[in-house]
Amino acid sequence: MGQKTNSNIFRLGVKNTEWVSKYQEINPEESTFLVNNDLEIRNYINRIFEINGLIINSCKIRYNKTNINIYVTYYVLEQFNINLNNNNSKNLINFLNSLAISLNIFVKNNYNTSIKLKTKNLNKKLVKQGKNNTFRNLIKKLRKFSKNIIFKDLINILLITVTQTNSSRLLSEFIAIQMKKNKKHNFFLSFLKKVLTEFLNVNFSKIKGIKIVINGRFNGAPRSRKKIIQLGSIPLQSFNSKISYNQSISYTNNGTFGINVWVCEK
Structure with a gap:
């Protein structure tokens, strides 16, 4: 009698989906270290964006020997205090700058690497x-x-x-x-x-x-x-x-x- 397959795997788009994290490990121990590092960075970014009324659409992390490249696309909710008007856009820029600084401090203290953060605001396309x-x-x-x-x-x-x-x-x-x-x-x-x-x-x-x-x-x-x-x-x-x-x-x-x-x- 053959085993049954969970049909949900056919509906997850595994074949045509791009990996959200890319890294090259030397040994199994380093792979575990990078996975844990990836989870901690993502949890930190998700929490900070959620508190400030921003919804993340995608977060891609690319690792190399010298630094970590992070690409985030997000949407700003109208219900929150952060607006995209010319008068208040500086608040959003200051927030993203402070996020990049805090991420660099966290990563340098724990993993001795630096972070390059790039963001894209989806509100501007609307x-x-x-x-x-x-x-x-x-x-x-x-x-x-x-x-x-x-x-x-x-x-x-x-x-x-x-x-x-x-x-x-x-x-x-x-x-x-x-x-x-x-x-x-x-x-x-x-x-x-x-x-x-x-x-x-x-x-x-x-x-x-x-x-x-x-x-x-x-x-x-x-x-x-x-x-x-x-x-x-x-x-x-x-x-x-x-x-x-x-x-x-x-x-x-x-x-x-x-x-x-x-x-x-x-």
Whole structure:
């Protein structure tokens, strides 16, 4: 009798996914050291960005003999105090500079190497998309939701999701934040599904389908439930498909929510 294979491995995009960390070890002991180093740096960056209202879209780390190169793309939430206006952009620059300095101090004290940090702000790309006529017509269809606090952030993040590659992390982290702050979970998820449906049908979309699975106690219910949002096509048995996958956890007063996001790209 043959062994059964977990079908989830077919939907993780293993074949066409780029490694987020690259290094060359000399012996097994050094490999363990580099893995631990990588985890500590990522945990530190994730925590600092989360406190300051920034969502990381991707974080790539490249190691060589002399230094560590880190490439981070991020999105700034409108709900937080950090804004991208000309008057307040210095606050963001100062924050990134202080992050680079603190990372260098941490790495030199523990690993005797230096860090080179490069960042990319995804908010700046949204200005160009705002001039697109198709995007304007899409916003007109959704204007009845414009009074909602998260409307602008949701539109911006979904726009990045359908136009950028490997953007499942950005969407899953945003959902995790909203599940923690918003008590009306069912309203948020229905709102998310309506906006996603509109975005998948536009001509500038680069994704075939999207699947979101959330487990937790919705609206403070006594029992945990599972909710699935699936739009478009998600292949079940294909290694050649380009799928971006991410898993996030939201810690709330009613327990934790597990969020899984699959984005199938064209």
